[in-house]
Amino acid sequence: MNKHICTRWAFDLSTWTPTLPQLTHAVSVIQPEERTRLMKFHFIDDFLSSLIGRLLMRKFVSTCSGEPYHQVHFERDARGKPYWVQQGQGEGQKLKGTTNALSFNVSHQGSLVLLAGIRGNKDDPEFGIGTDVMKIEYNGGKSLAEFFRLMQSKFSPQEWSYIGRPQHNEGAQLKAFMRHWCLKEAYVKELGVGITVDLQKISFAVDTTHPLEEAVSPLCATTLRCNGTPMTQWHFEEHLLSHKYCAAIAFRNCLPHDNAKFEFVRFEDLIEQSKASAEQPDVVAYCKQALLKPQKRHS
Known part of the structure; x- marks a missing residue:
């Protein structure tokens, strides 16, 4: 079984209270259809967890593939699972999960959001990764x-x-x-x-x-x-x-080249590659609305 480069990132939401400028920057990075999905969450906790998950995915693909951060594009398969669409791919060429020898998965609960990702070679047999x-x-x-x-x-x-x-x-x-x-x-x-x-x-x-x-x-x-x-x-x-x-991380048809721990990343790490854009009034209004969402009551 081939060994692959594995990324293990974790983000602790309890260490981050987003300011309006930070949230505006983050939301401007994700795709419009993802903004629609995020706004459906009732609680701000779930909104932020999902947002961070989207940023972790974008950073992973950009880091591994060299594709510019702002050009990384995701779509969802029939089960609603996100996958990366490479530039120039036709409809019939979208390979879910292991496109360009990349496989990744995001999970979140409580204050933690995780990404586990695997990078291999294009001639590898099909492989995949899941995390929880x-x-x-x-x-x-x-x-x-x-x-x-x-x-x-x-x-x-x-x-x-x-x-x-x-x-x-x-x-x-x-x-x-x-x-x-x-x-x-x-x-x-x-x-x-x-x-x-x-x-x-x-x-x-x-x-x-x-x-x-x-x-x-x-x-x-x-x-x-x-x-x-x-x-x-x-x-x-x-x-x-x-x-x-x-x-837990599940590796299918692959082995990580090391058994490292999860690396905790900061908000700044997730947006450092993004291009700063002028404030868009619709995005600012969207973020103000999101910040009005209630927090979950934690026991």
Whole structure:
């Protein structure tokens, strides 16, 4: 299996309170149809998470391909998944996910937004990447035991045996649950089929060489079986980004050339390549409207 250059970026929204000029700059970079999508979010938290995701994608493609930042263009496939459209591509030449030997995926939850991307060679076999991030907490109205009872059908017996080990207290069980859920999400996001597959038949054996802690993250020995068959074309990383967030990356038909941690980037890093443009009154008005959106109530 060929090794590929992997990018792992994370953005912490809790470190950024956007000013109107910053937001105007960021919104002017994304495509008009994306602005329409963003404005549909009720909460400013979701609006900003999605906006940062768009900027991470643009920076990744521009950095890897050399295409000017302001010329990077995305479209969506039938499932709504963004993909990069190279200049000069015809309708029949749009290769979703691995165009020009690039594959990338974005995920966000809570205050974190992640991008995982892979760059390979044009003559590589088809490869892909999926990522997911989960906050290690439970705020549902039911008890954790009742939540687990309802969710058990989404896991294989082997997975559930690990999650519910008697030596695990509730905190350890919740962490084990989120690790497995994160892996499943990363896997199906790369498949592009969403949570429509039978998750009980997707069985992960998590890396137990070390506890999942920031100091040893990522763990890379996790394996997958589907319907009992080892999926040897897949490779996985498990990351602990803080004591509150775990993340997973699923690599299909490729291996990262290193096992690095996620790099936290700043807002300035995401717009440094963009061309500063004169303020557009419609964009300023759009951003003022966005800043009026309410924030989520965090417990």
